[in-house]
Amino acid sequence: MDVTIDLCVVPVGVGVSVSKYVAACHEVIKDAGLKSELHAYGTNIEGDWDAVFAVVKKCHEKVHGMGAPRITTTIKAGTRTDRDQTMADKVNSVKEKL
Numbered sequence: 001m002d003v004t005i006d007l008c009v010v011p012v013g014v015g016v017s018v019s020k021y022v023a024a025c026h027e028v029i030k031d032a033g034l035k036s037e038l039h040a041y042g043t044n045i046e047g048d049w050d051a052v053f054a055v056v057k058k059c060h061e062k063v064h065g066m067g068a069p070r071i072t073t074t075i076k077a078g079t080r081t082d083r084d085q086t087m088a089d090k091v092n093s094v095k096e097k098l
Contacts, residue, residue, distance in 0.1 A: 006076040008042035011068030025059040
């Protein structure tokens with residue numbers, strides 16, 4: 001089953017700036033070959049359910065490996081069975097109506 005998620009991984013106990021952790025997580029996603037879109041407060045990711053959630057785990061492992069003692073993560077997930085729909089399809093659907 002394919003899934004689209006909105007992922008926000010926040011390391012705790014590392015100071016105010018978290019951009020280096022976000023960049024490291026983005027590299028993990030890129031290396032997995034999944035489609036993703038970085039935005040101001042997270043990343044949209046689409047792909048096979050198991051592959052997407054394996055990347056979430058790898059992001060946690062990477063960020064902990066960088067010294068973050070604690071991580072809080074927010075995930076919104078959506079699936080469809082009636083038709084295929086990409087992240088770009090969703091955005092384009094709204095833009096057509098503007």
